[in-house]
Amino acid sequence: MQFDVIVVGGSYAGMAAALQVARARRRIMVIDAGLRRNRFARHSHGFLSRDGHEPERIAAEAREQLLAYPNVAWTEGRAESAEQVDGGFRIATEAGESFEGRRLVLALGVVDRLPDVPGLAERWGRSVFHCPYCHGYELGGGPLGVLATGPAAMHQALLIPEWGPTTLFTNGAFSPGDEELAQLAARGVSVEAVPVDGIAGHADVHLADSRTIALAGLFTVSTTRPASPLAEELGCAHEEGPLGPFIRTDAMKQTSIPGAFACGDVARATGTVSLAVGDGALTGAAVHRSLLLG
Known part of the structure; x- marks a missing residue:
């Protein structure tokens, strides 16, 4: 089955992007390794309406709401490889599964080096x-x-x-x-x-x-690196930020590879939960627009 959109990374940015596409009634696959960047923190602050909540609670509620849409599928595990194919992209997981989508969202997250x-x-x-x-x-x-x-x-x-x-x-x-x-x-x-x-x-x-x-x-100040090499494998251009490299995107969050979008900490010089959610929401709308208008 070919999906309209594959989202790699099911944390705040990835889920926010998927939600916009889900509400447009498109078929989505989210692939998530389950390693949120803020998993070490007891509480999350500064995110309007969720100030002081546990990060895992915010993520769990978001996932529950997202999976209420019947057009959303979720696979737990690490995406191991990404390639361009006719009609879009193919993602293979560490479990040996393979998925194809017309559009790709890289919400890969980053790893902090302390x-x-x-x-x-x-x-x-x-x-x-x-x-x-x-x-x-x-x-x-x-x-x-x-x-x-x-x-x-x-x-x-x-x-x-x-x-x-x-x-x-x-x-x-x-x-x-x-x-x-x-x-x-x-x-x-x-x-x-x-x-x-x-x-x-x-x-x-x-x-x-x-x-x-x-x-x-x-x-x-930690330095950061992308949590996955998928963007580099695809040939996405990167920029060097004050904390480390991040994926270069245009104003509508598309990378240098047509049809591949990026959002969240992996596509920003710095980030917070609020910024990740906003970034993801913009990305989801932009991805849907690209499906309609090319």
Whole structure:
């Protein structure tokens, strides 16, 4: 059976795209590996009407609503390969299944690469974060930190004081110049140049000189990569963003490969749940339009 649209990735962007196409009564296949980027977080914030809800609850409700449409099929598993065929695209899964669709939506998501600091990965999404808009309010105005991974730490360090007194841990990854030090001082940011040995407790930063700085929360800039190589296999053009590569799309979310669209974190320089849902909704409408008008 050939589907009108295959969506690879059943998280927020993928489901939002599929929903628009489903409501146009088109046949859709969603292929999902079940690895949402925010699966490590206890709560999701900043998404209107779902502020403070558990991420898995939001995703489960969205899937239930999507699968209420009889023209939507769902396959759990990883999409292993993608190729162009006459009339569209063929996707093969790790389970050996193969599906064909006239249009393809790549909602692949991204993988975060974290600083190699002992104890940090275990606290990712719990007391170590990347987005203050998503998690800053809940830290109650307590002492906060920014762990540098490069020059992007400067932007974070100037932003984070909105949510609490802030210390920038340069950790050998970033050395602010005189002008930058003046900017940090104007925002009340302390700069700590002693290397970080590890993170313990809730968010206690252990330094190489045996000091420990207890924090309400720690922020860092992760670098990202697409969670799947499918876009690269198809030959989709990419752009290099401040955090890592992402799929290049036009204003209507079509990639450099005609008929293949991309949305969500894999097609943006940065993202949140709200942005992913909006991105997916735009993509779904654009995909349906392309089925009608070419």
